Amino acid sequence: xxxxxxxxxxxxxxxxxxxxxxxxxxxxxxxxxxxxxxxxxxxxxxxxxxxxxxxxxxxxxxxxxxxxxxxxxxxxxxxxxxxxxxxxxxxxxxxxxxxxxxxxxxxxxxxxxxxxxxxxxxxxxxxxxxxxxxxxxxxxxxxxxxxxxxxxxxxxxxxxxxxxxxxxxxxxxxxxxxxxxxxxxxxxxxxxxxxxxxxxxxxxxxxxxxxxxxxxxxxxxxxxxxxxxxxxxxxxxxxxxxxxxxxxxxxxxxxxxxxxxxxxxxxxxxxxxxxxxxxxxxxxxxxxxxxxxxxxxxxxxxxxxxxxxxxxxxxxxxxxxxxxxxxxxxxxxxxxxxxxxxxxxxxxxxxxxxxxxxxxxxxxxxxxxxxxxxxxxxxxxxxxxxxxxxxxxxxxxxxxxxxxxxxxxxxxxxxxxxxxxxxxxxxxxxxxxxxxxxxxxxxxxxxxxxxxxxxxxxxxxxxxxxxxxxxxxxxx
Amino acid sequence: xxxxxxxxxxxxxxxxxxxxxxxxxxxxxxxxxxxxxxxxxxxxxxxxxxxxxxxxxxxxxxxxxxxxxxxxxxxxxxxxxxxxxxxxxxxxxxxxxxxxxxxxxxxxxxxxxxxxxxxxxxxxxxxxxxxxxxxxxxxxxxxxxxxxxxxxxxxxxxxxxxxxxxxxxxxxxxxxxxxxxxxxxxxxxxxxxxxxxxxxxxxxxxxxxxxxxxxxxxxxxxxxxxxxxxxxxxxxxxxxxxxxxxxxxxxxxxxxxxxxxxxxxxxxxxxxxxxxxxxxxxxxxxxxxxxxxxxxxxxxxxxxxxxxxxxxxxxxxxxxxxxxxxxxxxxxxxxxxxxxxxxxxxxxxxxxxxxxxxxxxxxxxxxxxxxxxxxxxxxxxxxxxxxxxxxxxxxxxxxxxxxxxxxxxxxxxxxxxxxxxxxxxxxxxxxxxxxxxxxxxxxxxxxxxxxxxxxxxxxxxxxxxxxxxxxxxxxx
Ligand SMILES: [Zn+2]
Numbered sequence: 021x022x023x024x025x026x027x028x029x030x031x032x033x034x035x036x037x038x039x040x041x042x043x044x045x046x047x048x049x050x051x052x053x054x055x056x057x058x059x060x061x062x063x064x065x066x067x068x069x070x071x072x073x074x075x076x077x078x079x080x081x082x083x084x085x086x087x088x089x090x091x092x093x094x095x096x097x098x099x100x101x102x103x104x105x106x107x108x109x110x111x112x113x114x115x116x117x118x119x120x121x122x123x124x125x126x127x128x129x130x131x132x133x134x135x136x137x138x139x140x141x142x143x144x145x146x147x148x149x150x151x152x153x154x155x156x157x158x159x160x161x162x163x164x165x166x167x168x169x170x171x172x173x174x175x176x177x178x179x180x181x182x183x184x185x186x187x188x189x190x191x192x193x194x195x196x197x198x199x200x201x202x203x204x205x206x207x208x209x210x211x212x213x214x215x216x217x218x219x220x221x222x223x224x225x226x227x228x229x230x231x232x233x234x235x236x237x238x239x240x241x242x243x244x245x246x247x248x249x250x251x252x253x254x255x256x257x258x259x260x261x262x263x264x265x266x267x268x269x270x271x272x273x274x275x276x277x278x279x280x281x282x283x284x285x286x287x288x289x290x291x292x293x294x295x296x297x298x299x300x301x302x303x304x305x306x307x308x309x310x311x312x313x314x315x316x317x318x319x320x321x322x323x324x325x326x327x328x329x330x331x332x333x334x335x336x337x338x339x340x341x342x343x344x345x346x347x348x349x350x351x352x353x354x355x356x357x358x359x360x361x362x363x364x365x366x367x368x369x370x371x372x373x374x375x376x377x378x379x380x381x382x383x384x385x386x387x388x389x390x391x392x393x394x395x396x397x398x399x400x401x402x403x404x405x406x407x408x409x410x411x412x413x414x415x416x417x418x419x420x421x422x423x424x425x426x427x428x429x430x431x432x433x434x435x436x437x438x439x440x441x442x443x444x445x446x447x448x449x450x451x452x453x454x455x456x457x458x459x460x461x462x463x464x465x466x467x468x469x470x471x472x473x474x475x476x477x478x479x480x481x482x483x484x485x486x487x488x489x490x491x492x493x494x495x496x
Numbered sequence: 497x498x499x500x501x502x503x504x505x506x507x508x509x510x511x512x513x514x515x516x517x518x519x520x521x522x523x524x525x526x527x528x529x530x531x532x533x534x535x536x537x538x539x540x541x542x543x544x545x546x547x548x549x550x551x552x553x554x555x556x557x558x559x560x561x562x563x564x565x566x567x568x569x570x571x572x573x574x575x576x577x578x579x580x581x582x583x584x585x586x587x588x589x590x591x592x593x594x595x596x597x598x599x600x601x602x603x604x605x606x607x608x609x610x611x612x613x614x615x616x617x618x619x620x621x622x623x624x625x626x627x628x629x630x631x632x633x634x635x636x637x638x639x640x641x642x643x644x645x646x647x648x649x650x651x652x653x654x655x656x657x658x659x660x661x662x663x664x665x666x667x668x669x670x671x672x673x674x675x676x677x678x679x680x681x682x683x684x685x686x687x688x689x690x691x692x693x694x695x696x697x698x699x700x701x702x703x704x705x706x707x708x709x710x711x712x713x714x715x716x717x718x719x720x721x722x723x724x725x726x727x728x729x730x731x732x733x734x735x736x737x738x739x740x741x742x743x744x745x746x747x748x749x750x751x752x753x754x755x756x757x758x759x760x761x762x763x764x765x766x767x768x769x770x771x772x773x774x775x776x777x778x779x780x781x782x783x784x785x786x787x788x789x790x791x792x793x794x795x796x797x798x799x800x801x802x803x804x805x806x807x808x809x810x811x812x813x814x815x816x817x818x819x820x821x822x823x824x825x826x827x828x829x830x831x832x833x834x835x836x837x838x839x840x841x842x843x844x845x846x847x848x849x850x851x852x853x854x855x856x857x858x859x860x861x862x863x864x865x866x867x868x869x870x871x872x873x874x875x876x877x878x879x880x881x882x883x884x885x886x887x888x889x890x891x892x893x894x895x896x897x898x899x900x901x902x903x904x905x906x907x908x909x910x911x912x913x914x915x916x917x918x919x920x921x922x923x924x925x926x927x928x929x930x931x932x933x934x935x936x937x938x939x940x941x942x943x944x945x946x947x948x949x950x951x952x953x954x955x956x957x958x959x960x961x962x963x964x965x966x967x968x969x970x971x972x
Contacts, residue, residue, distance in 0.1 A: 111816020291701035
């Protein structure tokens with residue numbers, strides 16, 4: 021890119037709200053149900069059926085607005101956005117054009133501040149399933165509540181774009197606003213991008229890149245589009261304002277023929293829905309329901325539990341993990357060891373997308389206590405946690421079938437040491453003549469002698485003691 | 497008053513007539529006259545007799561309600577479960593909803609008898625009941641004349657005694673105008689008094705269910721049944737129970753009553769016989785002690801245009817769902833291109849009047865004029881509200897002429913007296929007040945403040961009692 025140019029990014033994010041029911045009817049919003057099994061006259065747009073707003077969706081939009089430091093409007097209402105498409109049952113989408121529920125927010129991040137233009141509530145369209153031989157429409161998604169978050173064109177780096185999207189997903193998960201699954205389409209990112217001259221306040225013509233299915237594609241699409249637009253400008257041509265797609269395979273953006281835009285969207289108020297009137301008291305009540313956000317939680321871990329920043333990040337970056345960590349601490353207050361075991365041993369089995377960490381917490385706490393008392397070797401934790409988490413085997417059964425317990429019985433250990441030394445007189449002599457390296461050999465032989473785990477500290481002490489004694493004897 | 501709900505209720509409960517006899521009596525009337533009149537689109541005879549049996553059971557067990565066993569006709573834009581609901585359009589030729597309009601549910605709870613579905617202007621767009629795709633409906637007083645519209649089937653059927661009462665709908669005069677043309681009583685209640693769920697919309701902010709009967713008392717009876725609260729319609733007003741017959745049972749005192757007259761409506765473009773007839777109504781009330789208050793309302797002359805610019809943009813969006821792939825219409829694929837298919841099928845299935853109004857609505861929306869029309873509407877509303885703050889009710893002609901010949905070019909102005917109050921969302925009641933020299937009925941319109949239907953009925957009832965009715969010529 022020309023050194024005198026810089027890119028300006030704005031994001032439009034559609035997040036499906038985690039309500040039980042659709043936005044204007046009582047159909048289920050559950051993902052993955054049989055095609056066209058969650059439908060009714062209202063979400064199919066049957067003649068005469070009337071919408072009725074789902075108040076849970078309003079509450080979640082208030083929470084989203086509050087998290088993004090928006091003004092929550094006391095008055096907002098619904099409009100119809102018209103276009104013909106087979107996935108749009110009524111021929112219009114009910115959205116909030118004129119009076120959105122939230123406006124003018126911001127989010128401060130490490131790489132800068134992202135300013136929010138607006139958040140509005142709208143209904144999702146159906147899903148077109150295109151096979152080689154037929155086009156089907158699955159209306160289960162039609163009428164699922166969405167919020168659209170529109171940022172200002174204020175993002176000047178990929179890092180900030182990435183950080184914003186990642187934080188948004190995490191915060192929405194924390195507040196149960198949206199499950200943030202890009203791959204299921206419950207969180208969709210559209211990218212507005214343009215190039216402008218540095219030091220100039222005038223924005224260039226932007227292109228909108230739709231359907232980015234991961235953060236990785238978002239970043240790739242930014243690169244590709246910056247490349248394309250600088251090429252266009254370099255050739256002395258102008259960037260066209262248009263909607264483009266992103267091809268994951270070629271890593272390039274491509275123009276989407278967009279006929280629906282030939283006519284405007286003909287916005288008009290939807291009179292079947294009453295305006296949303298929100299009193300300050302109500303807004304505050306909803307705001308109070310918002311749980312602690314990841315950033316605050318991280319600081320809390322660092323300050324209260326003395327966990328290092330890197331570990332704290334790992335814990336908060338997965339809501340399920342951080343909840344599990346909190347639950348553990350409620351049962352047993354050893355944040356250092358618990359965080360260590362979670363991060364270094366448990367997490368390698370844990371999928372990043374889980375909604376809940378499914379492990380028997382009492383067993384886990386018992387395990388922590390055994391580690392703390394050195395009844396179990398840390399090196400065995402990986403295996404034990406594999407059985408506990410992946411195989412869902414109880415701690416009792418794990419111990420029944422395996423020998424992980426460490427013996428700390430000094431008499432027993434001394435017996436073993438003596439018998440090993442007696443069986444290995446040669447080696448003993450080598451040690452006596454100064455070959456200290458052979459100490460490890462004795463340790464190994466002792467452990468082989470029994471199927472019990474020996475407390476290595478005690479074993480080492482006794483072995484040293486006995487070898488020292490022997491030394492003396494030989495000299496004499 | 498033989499063919500009234502009031503009278504038939506007494507006869508049925510006293511077992512002077514059975515529900516079956518009554519139903520068959522009406523089916524016979526339909527057989528005899530409807531071929532000429534063209535009121536009914538669909539009649540399910542077996543079901544009529546089944547309903548009659550159920551009603552008789554209720555009566556026999558002394559469990560009869562207001563509408564038990566009463567034969568009623570339903571305008572074909574009111575959804576009826578398992579009975580075709582076509583809106584008079586080819587687009588819905590084979591559409592059978594699997595849900596009832598809320599008002600149908602309410603009447604079914606009382607075991608009413610649904611005689612069948614009544615003809616209307618296509619999608620309630622028209623004032624003649626000649627724009628129906630299926631048939632033309634005639635005026636029982638002169639088969640060469642229109643019955644008015646869009647609820648022309650509903651008005652003609654009551655007038656010709658093809659049902660005791662009928663349900664219709666009103667957006668800009670679709671109840672009162674045909675009621676006046678057919679010499680029957682029609683009410684368009686206050687916007688929000690009756691649930692709109694299941695009534696196929698034209699303009700959501702104006703649409704309201706309407707009722708056509710032979711007398712004001714029956715209107716009161718039906719209002720009390722139909723105004724039951726429905727949580728499915730957000731725009732329905734939550735009111736404490738209204739006694740709609742309060743001022744009929746205990747007649748209202750006319751003395752000192754302030755009656756407003758919009759003199760513009762009696763000044764220009766009005767048939768002299770109509771004018772004289774309405775003036776004689778005013779004289780009647782005056783001679784009984786009412787005070788007549790004259791108002792000037794120049795904007796009334798533009799109300800038809802305001803209505804066109806305000807209702808049709810809403811209509812456009814409501815018609816957008818009819819892309820030809822749904823609701824019983826047989827989609828014809830003529831192209832690979834979705835938009836072209838939609839255009840083709842909509843062209844095939846919509847009639848001229850609907851197309852004309854879509855164009856008007858599209859034009860207003862695309863040009864961005866809608867907000868202006870919305871503002872004009874507010875001005876009209878404000879002026880009506882001001883007038884009604886200075887008087888008890890307004891009286892004006894329902895129409896400026898009597899029913900005209902079918903092949904006469906449709907005069908676009910027959911709603912000019914009623915459309916203003918429709919824009920204001922006010923209740924209006926039309927009752928017959930005389931006949932012209934050719935024997936065609938003339939209607940007078942009573943407009944009251946919001947939710948003052950009882951008062952309107954009470955005041956109108958006093959004149960109604962003095963009115964000598966002439967039977968339709970079809971019975972001569
Ligand atoms: Zn639904």
